[in-house]
Structure formats: C-alpha cells, structure tokens
Amino acid sequence: MHVGLSHFLVLGAVLFAAGLYCVLTRRNAIGVLLGVELILNGANVNLAAFSHYSAGEIGGQIFALFAIVLAAAEAAVALAIVLAIYRTFHESIDMEDASLLKG
C-alpha cells in the first residue's frame, strides 16, 4: 500500500497509546516520564506529517521544534523533582509513597 498521510498519523497514534499506557500503569516516576516523552514524540510525528503534506508549509515543523524544546525543559525539571522525591522518601521513587498531599 502506498504510504500516505494516514500511515504517519496512525504511527503517531501508536506512540500516543504506548505513552498513555506507560503513564497509567507505571509506579516508578521515571517510567511515567518515559511515557510522557513517547506522547510528545507522537505529537511531533503528527505535526511533521501535516507539515509535509501541506506543500511548502513549515509551520508544523517549527511547532514540533518548540515541542522538543519544551520536552527538554520539562524532562530536566521532572528529573530534578524525582531526585528530590528520592531523597525525601528514603530512597524510594514509588509513586504510591508520595501521597503526603492526599486528603
């Protein structure tokens, strides 16, 4: 089957679904971060695909570029938080233990 726009969009959906499963089921905080990175990559694939199939438009690529920048900033802050949790909760990054704000 000749590759068209739909193929790239379905790949973006696969990345999103895998990332969503990671976010929903992982107990390790870094595992959740892996899922978030997968979701962001799925969105980037979709953006680049739409940019390619709209002849000569690079707005989608610039959007994806900013998404990569934001993903880098968010990964740095998220991992700093993970390290702070690791120190506070006695060497554990189990997300079930970080429940001090629970009502």
Next chain:
Amino acid sequence: MIALNWFDIVFYVFALVLVASSLMVAFSRNLIYSAFALLGSLVSVAVLFVLLSADFLAVTQILIYMGGILVLILFAIMLTSTIREVRVSNRYIGESPAFLVTAFSFLLLAVISIRAPWLKAVVQPSGPTTREIGNSLLTTYILPFEIASVLLLIAVVGAVVLARKEVKDPGEQGGAADT
C-alpha cells in the same frame, strides 16, 4: 505485491521498529530495557522526520532527545537505582482498565486518521529546511522564540533549585561553604 518504492520500504521497516520499541517501553518490567527501547523509538522517529523532509527537525531530535533527554533519564535511573519493579500497576488504575482505555483511544485516533478526508496538497520535493526555519524563527515566530529562551532559563534555575541539597544553617556547618 503492489510496487513499493524506497520511500515505502524505509517507512515500513522503521514503522515496525517504532511499534516494537514503543510496545517494549510500555510493557517491559525492567526500567533499563524501557529506557533503551525509548532510544529505538527516538531513532525511528528521527528517520520518519527525514522521510517527511524535515531534516533540521530530525537532527534536532537526535541531538536533543537522544543526546540530552535520554542521557538525563539514564543518569536519573542510575542515581535512583530502582530498576526492577515489583508491583507494576498502581492501586487506583489496574492494568486491564488502563489497557482498555489505551486501546480505545488508539482505535479512535486510528479510525479518525484513516477515514477523515484530509485536504492534502501535492507533495513538492523540498530542499533543506534549515534556512527557512531560521528565517521564520526570527521573523514570523519571534515571540515564541523569545518566550522559549526565557522558559529554558526558568527551567534551568528551577531544576538546580529543586535538585540541590538542603542548605543547613551556616552557624552549624563551621567552615563548609555550600550552596
């Protein structure tokens, strides 16, 4: 078999690698396996960017995602060292409801992607995009560009503040100066 050109063959090969890597990130019990499967996913996405004639985006993806974010994730895994998870699913969302929600959202997105009548233009062969991206970033998209630079500064300061150790009272520390 319908005649496939090189574009299709490269796409299908790296689509297969991408799907396999994503499933391994999602379902692997070992966190290090998941992190390296994420590496495979990022490489496949970079190849897809090249296929979509987004060459600057592909190189940026390799540099920042693999060279920065993935290395940072591996550092964090090594520093916290809980690689093998004993209980994989959390208490509030079990594995089966999560799988159902995930499968439903994937099917919804896939059906919409395949059946929607996208208005596609004829794909023109495009050259290197670096010059156009550079021009656009400094003319049309100057505001997001400046805001992104401020945001990166905020992220760096925030990460340093969050990750440093507690500052003890200087009177108790004697001569040890730490920030």
